[in-house]
Amino acid sequence: MSSASEASTAGSPDDYRRFGLDPATIEPWEDGARTENSPGTYEWWYFDAHLDDGSKLVVVFQNKDAVSPDRGLSPLLRINLDLPDGRTIEKLHALPADSWSAATDHADVHLGANRFEGDLHTYRITATVDEVSIDVTLIGDIPPWRPGTGHLVFGAERTDVFAWLPSVPQGTVSGSLTLDGATRSISGVGYHDHNWGNVPLPRIVHDWYWARGRAGPYSVIASYITSVERLGFQAIPVFMLARDGEIVADDASRVRFGIDDVFTDEVTGKPVASVVRYTYADGDDEIVVEFTRERDLVRARMADGLSPVKRLLARLARFDGAYLRFAGPITVTVRRNGATVERHSDEAIWELMYFGRART
Incomplete structure (x- = not known):
């Protein structure tokens, strides 16, 4: 069994020193x-x-x-x-x-x-x-x-x-x-x-969902990255929420990731969620960010863009990468003590990058 430390966000004081970064300032x-x-x-x-x-x-x-x-x-x-x-x-x-x-x-x-x-x-x-x-x-x-x-x-x-x-x-x-x-x-x-x-992304990342969007006063960046099998399919969530231009939530440890209405895409053979959901919990309060797929913008197998020789090598190496991009509404719902106090929706785009073979 792989440990969580084998795929994680570097955020300790030692990590900041390692990369020469200031926790409070971006240069x-x-x-x-x-x-x-x-x-x-x-x-x-x-x-x-x-x-x-x-x-x-x-x-x-x-x-x-x-x-x-x-x-x-x-x-x-x-x-x-x-x-x-x-x-x-x-x-x-x-x-x-x-x-x-x-x-x-x-x-x-x-x-x-x-x-x-x-x-x-x-x-x-x-x-x-x-x-x-x-x-x-x-x-x-x-x-x-x-x-x-x-x-x-x-x-x-x-x-x-x-x-x-x-x-x-x-x-x-x-x-x-x-x-x-x-x-x-x-x-x-x-x-x-x-x-x-x-390091080549297929050696460390199995797949990721990534999205950004704006709804009402809220702006969101959200991602759910899954490492490859040899790293235990360890998940790394990423989440940032801003309100009126000020970042108000970015602790990914508070995020629950969920998907609904999963189907197999006919072009790429990959499992695709029609609804991708990030729930940020802070005590009794929750902010739920949902992306709902209404149409496909890109459905592509990565090997199809290669030359015939490289395409053959990709098949021999069992590389089965795919990229999908979707459009549809982003909905941000704010709940306090279980009661909905805000809900905003707008148009958004998000993606599914799949480097590994489809998991069963």
Whole structure:
């Protein structure tokens, strides 16, 4: 039986000293480059936005594929755009290694003519792939946050690391979007985080649910990460709740995770929950955050995007990864002594990342 220490959030005083972090302050350098692009490591800067016209936008600058990071620097630019008319545009553009640079003192990533730059409060993101081009500014409404040190540690020696910094848990987005030669102004609500690690994700993570959303005065970041079988399928919950821009709850030990209406997705073969629920308990009070799937935005087997040779190698290695993204309402319910005192709903997007084979 694996012990809980083999997969956990690093948050002890020793952990803060190990990673050179201040428990009370997040510094701009934490959003700068945290790896040296060496084989075995990976890193990405992520941005998403729910636009006022109903569109959903995702932009990711990656120094390499996190599933197989043993290669050297092999940068990728990803743009996903879900439009109100039902169209989904997905772009994944590989660029040469010499097109990549990333500062270490703050977020300033160049990928050819594309750039992701900011200071933990204000960010400018410009990215173009084929007929899609974006130029947006993200201004934080909620201060940067991390769960503990932001480092999840795995293995008996706690040397395998996957790190995560929500630099802008929620912010205001403005800018422009060009599609098929037509440029229009866009605005909405956005989010930015930064991830890095030193071990291929399929070696430490079996699956995760991850979501962010806003409903009424509340903003939420929530995740439920399950480690691989050799680590005992240990669960690591992550939870942050802000009200009117102020973080009011982030103790993941108080969170109960639940799922309802589970079915097997026909495309990926993975079990998918139609309802994902996080219940934060504080004495007799509870805050329940539910994400209810109404439609699928992405249903993809990771191996399908590989070359024929790599696809064959993935099958031989029994790699069966999948990525699913969903849309539907987020509902935040506040209960005091069993009585509902607040309930708010709005539109949200969340994901299921599945690196392992489906569990029975």
